[in-house]
């Protein structure tokens with residue numbers, strides 16, 4: 001009998017995805033459910049939850065990668081953890097199929113399922129994008145970007161071919177939402193720092209380009225603030241191209257077009273194309289028997305139970321976060337559902353845990369989800385940022401402090417909060433740590449070279 005099978009007979013709450021929602025649901029339920037003789041099982045291909053709002057700061061060398069993720073093993077000691085992917089859910093039978101990171105697929109029975117597999121990067125069929133681009137949704141991407149920017153600057157400093165040098169020093173971000181703006185701002189700040197350390201490259205040679213298809217950036221802040229952000233980025237030498245879209249990225253040769261008349265809007269080469277143009281619900285929902293709404297999310301009631309075909313609650317089926325369409329009674333997206341963000345994910349997770357406990361064990365009552373957006377905070381590198389908190393508009397240093405204050409508090413677990421705080425304090429005295437680590441994708445190269453038969 002496998003380890004998993006040995007817990008098969010206990011009433012199981014299966015949590016599909018240990019990100020924001022999954023981590024909080026498990027943290028809130030693991031001990032209570034155990035006390036009732038049940039078990040919380042968390043399945044995720046990663047052994048950690050990623051605090052995605054910190055990814056731009058990880059890419060920019062302000063936070064160490066491991067400090068921006070929360071270990072499941074360390075913090076979910078009363079849960080059963082399976083390092084793998086849920087490939088399908090058959091709620092009619094209350095079973096899910098799991099593909100472990102290593103080994104054969106197997107089926108798991110559950111009493112309740114919590115769908116919390118989040119979202120993936122949304123892309124379009126642009127030639128060359130899949131081959132040359134990189135997103136910023138995972139910690140690995142953030143690490144790769146930090147290395148990429150530092151490596152390109154270092155390599156360019158030895159290049160004599162002007163075209164190759166120009167290409168190496170051109171960094172492009174597509175998408176002017178929060179993630180795209182924070183990413184380009186943090187990377188530009190880091191590049192500025194790196195150039196100061198390297199007298200073979202000048203700041204004027206480094207080119208940062210933001211490409212945004214809409215006429216404005218950052219829909220989460222006011223129009224006036226968004227205009228200020230554009231001005232701020234331009235004052236730092238970042239080219240902000242609005243109403244512009246990427247038409248072709250073959251071999252890193254970018255062709256841009258004007259959104260209004262589809263006329264050419266520029267052509268240049270780059271070694272670094274970062275795609276931050278939005279997310280879509282995890283397509284694994286299509287391998288379930290739940291009802292999927294127009295935007296590809298699981299149709300979910302405001303008590304966070306998944307709807308049946310009549311809009312009634314399915315027994316033992318719950319969803320929250322980016323994978324779910326939950327009505328936002330205070331506003332939200334144009335279709336009246338919650339915006340996919342961490343603010344909703346964490347609050348929904350906490351309510352879901354309470355509601356599930358109430359429904360399954362009869363303790364407490366099931367409540368409706370209601371949360372009025374508190375605003376938004378964004379950091380653009382040291383002492384720079386923009387924020388709108390409870391209607392109060394901030395920019396520059398106060399906004400940056402609000403950003404750090406909010407996210408420092410929101411980072412799950414005290415242990416991780418302290419690690420991040422430590423990184424910020426060290427960076428305050430010694431600046432960001434922009435050192436690239438080479439050969440992370442070929443760690444055995446040095447050993448292979450040593451062990452190869454000598455001629």
Ligand SMILES: Cc1cc2nc3c(=O)[nH]c(=O)nc-3n(C[C@H](O)[C@H](O)[C@H](O)COP(=O)(O)OP(=O)(O)OC[C@H]3O[C@@H](n4cnc5c(N)ncnc54)[C@H](O)[C@@H]3O)c2cc1C
Pocket residue numbers: 016017018019020021022043044045046048049050051052053054055056084085086087116117118119136137178179282284320321322323340341342343344345377
């Ligand atoms: C760069 C960036 C910056 C952001 N900044 C902010 C911000 O400042 N403020 C804000 O409010 N929001 C921000 N967000 C959005 C926020 O991070 C998400 O809304 C939030 O993470 C959603 O939580 P979730 O639990 O639904 O999904 P996630 O946190 O993405 O968790 C999903 C989990 O499911 C796992 N998974 C995926 N597929 C499967 C499967 N088949 N089986 C099992 N597990 C699976 C994944 O590995 C992951 O651990 C940002 C996002 C990004 C990418």
